[in-house]
Amino acid sequence: MGTMLDNAVVNGKAIKDWTIEDHNIALDTLGAHIYEPFPGVLVLGGGSKPYMLKVLTETENGEVESELVDGLACYSAVPFGHKDPVIVESVKSFIEQMATIPRSISHSYLGPWLVKLQEFTRMDMFLPKNGGTEANEAAIKLIKKWGKNYGGKDGNGIKDVPVIISAKNAFHGRGFGSTTMMDDELSRKDLDPLLPGFEHIPYNDIPALEAKLKEHDGNVAGVFLEPIQAEAGIFIPDEDYLRNAQILAKKYNSLFILDEIQTGYGRTGADFAWQLYGLEKPDLITLGKAMSSGVLPVSCLCGRKDLMEMFEPHSEGSTFGGYPLASFVGLLTITELEKRNITKLAAENGKYLQGILAEVGVKHRDKVAEVRGKGMLIGVEIYPKFNGHTLSMNMLKNGVYAKETHSTNLRIAPPIVIDKFGMDRIADALDKSLMDL
Ligand code: PLP
Numbered sequence: 205m206g207t208m209l210d211n212a213v214v215n216g217k218a219i220k221d222w223t224i225e226d227h228n229i230a231l232d233t234l235g236a237h238i239y240e241p242f243p244g245v246l247v248l249g250g251g252s253k254p255y256m257l258k259v260l261t262e263t264e265n266g267e268v269e270s271e272l273v274d275g276l277a278c279y280s281a282v283p284f285g286h287k288d289p290v291i292v293e294s295v296k297s298f299i300e301q302m303a304t305i306p307r308s309i310s311h312s313y314l315g316p317w318l319v320k321l322q323e324f325t326r327m328d329m330f331l332p333k334n335g336g337t338e339a340n341e342a343a344i345k346l347i348k349k350w351g352k353n354y355g356g357k358d359g360n361g362i363k364d365v366p367v368i369i370s371a372k373n374a375f376h377g378r379g380f381g382s383t384t385m386m387d388d389e390l391s392r393k394d395l396d397p398l399l400p401g402f403e404h405i406p407y408n409d410i411p412a413l414e415a416k417l418k419e420h421d422g423n424v425a426g427v428f429l430e431p432i433q434a435e436a437g438i439f440i441p442d443e444d445y446l447r448n449a450q451i452l453a454k455k456y457n458s459l460f461i462l463d464e465i466q467t468g469y470g471r472t473g474a475d476f477a478w479q480l481y482g483l484e485k486p487d488l489i490t491l492g493k494a495m496s497s498g499v500l501p502v503s504c505l506c507g508r509k510d511l512m513e514m515f516e517p518h519s520e521g522s523t524f525g526g527y528p529l530a531s532f533v534g535l536l537t538i539t540e541l542e543k544r545n546i547t548k549l550a551a552e553n554g555k556y557l558q559g560i561l562a563e564v565g566v567k568h569r570d571k572v573a574e575v576r577g578k579g580m581l582i583g584v585e586i587y588p589k590f591n592g593h594t595l596s597m598n599m600l601k602n603g604v605y606a607k608e609t610h611s612t613n614l615r616i617a618p619p620i621v622i623d624k625f626g627m628d629r630i631a632d633a634l635d636k637s638l639m640d641l
Pocket of ligand 1: 466
């Protein structure tokens with residue numbers, strides 16, 4: 205806390221005096237129940253180090269303030285950690301000057317951001333959006349447009365509904381197209397009919413992809429994958445999977461699209477995860493999360509010029525996509541990422557962190573099936589008879605915020621700038637938490 209609204213009275217109390225229970229009641233009664241936040245803990249702000257969070261915790265002796273290691277970095281969205289002075293000061297200086305204006309009039313930062321994006325991603329053109337799922341929705345539109353005009357065996361356009369093939373257990377966000385690309389039952393429940401023309405294949409299975417391409421030969425417009433399945437439990441494909449998938453997509457005159465929303469911006473030890481696997485540049489990639497250093501929702505569809513030129517005025521748009529603050533923060537993030545060599549740091553820190561977590565895994569081999577990762581995107585898989593949610597609750601008790609994905613995986617993805625002390629604390633907490641599992 206420490207803002208001008210701390211003393212604002214809401215529901216009869218200054219916000220700074222709200223108890224954890226007050227917050228829980230407001231969330232329970234007024235917020236749609238789409239998350240299950242940890243009970244008994246409230247984040248007050250960034251902590252004493254960039255990878256720490258200041259929290260209030262309910263204890264037998266009342267509410268106590270302490271610090272947690274942030275082992276999640278908002279699902280990879282916070283590479284520099286919290287309260288980074290350069291990011292904070294730059295954003296402050298910017299909002300003192302620039303108003304919010306729509307895309308129908310130019311401003312001084314969109315152009316420079318686009319140039320920097322081109323240098324950094326090596327893609328040709330860009331459509332800025334806000335949340336990650338919006339970038340995926342725009343990608344789906346573009347794939348369909350391309351399919352209608354240039355897809356099919358002869359490249360003269362698909363006459364039926366263009367098909368997009370995506371992977372089982374994928375996560376692409378909550379828009380309707382993104383949801384249709386996911387096979388997860390809870391996400392799809394009661395939403396039928398979802399969008400037509402979507403097919404799911406097992407991830408990391410080239411014969412299954414080829415069979416699906418053959419089944420819909422002449423109608424497939426896109427193969428849409430995550431380079432590493434993050435929400436599925438940090439599932440890392442075989443070295444040649446993506447390369448072969450890309451080759452197959454081309455063979456069947458289909459676009460090849462990667463969702464780098466969680467893996468991009470250095471997280472995996474490469475600027476973008478596709479660069480880890482010797483691929484040709486994908487036709488389209490989608491980005492989000494870390495694009496803004498985690499200070500606001502910024503996402504982007506990036507792609508080949510001839511594809512992106514299919515968008516025209518009125519075919520797409522966004523009030524805040526590419527607005528001044530997003531463009532400024534987008535540009536600032538790439539600049540800082542390069543200046544601080546964050547990608548290399550993710551590779552180095554990732555090697556260290558994976559190493560010490562693997563040692564803990566070996567020590568608890570009766571509970572841990574595997575520790576796997578790329579750079580600073582790491583998963584600890586436990587055997588199904590153990591409960592991932594209990595493990596993340598134990599981690600919290602031991603001073604680390606990390607979260608399970610599905611029931612048997614603990615995702616560990618701290619701010620990339622975390623130091624050795626912080627990484628040792630994560631490994632130590634995992635050791636203790638597994639002991640109590
Ligand atoms: N794609 C991937 C791979 C993601 O991990 C996420 C979010 O976790 C999304 C898309 C959706 O991003 P957002 O929640 O910003 O819409």
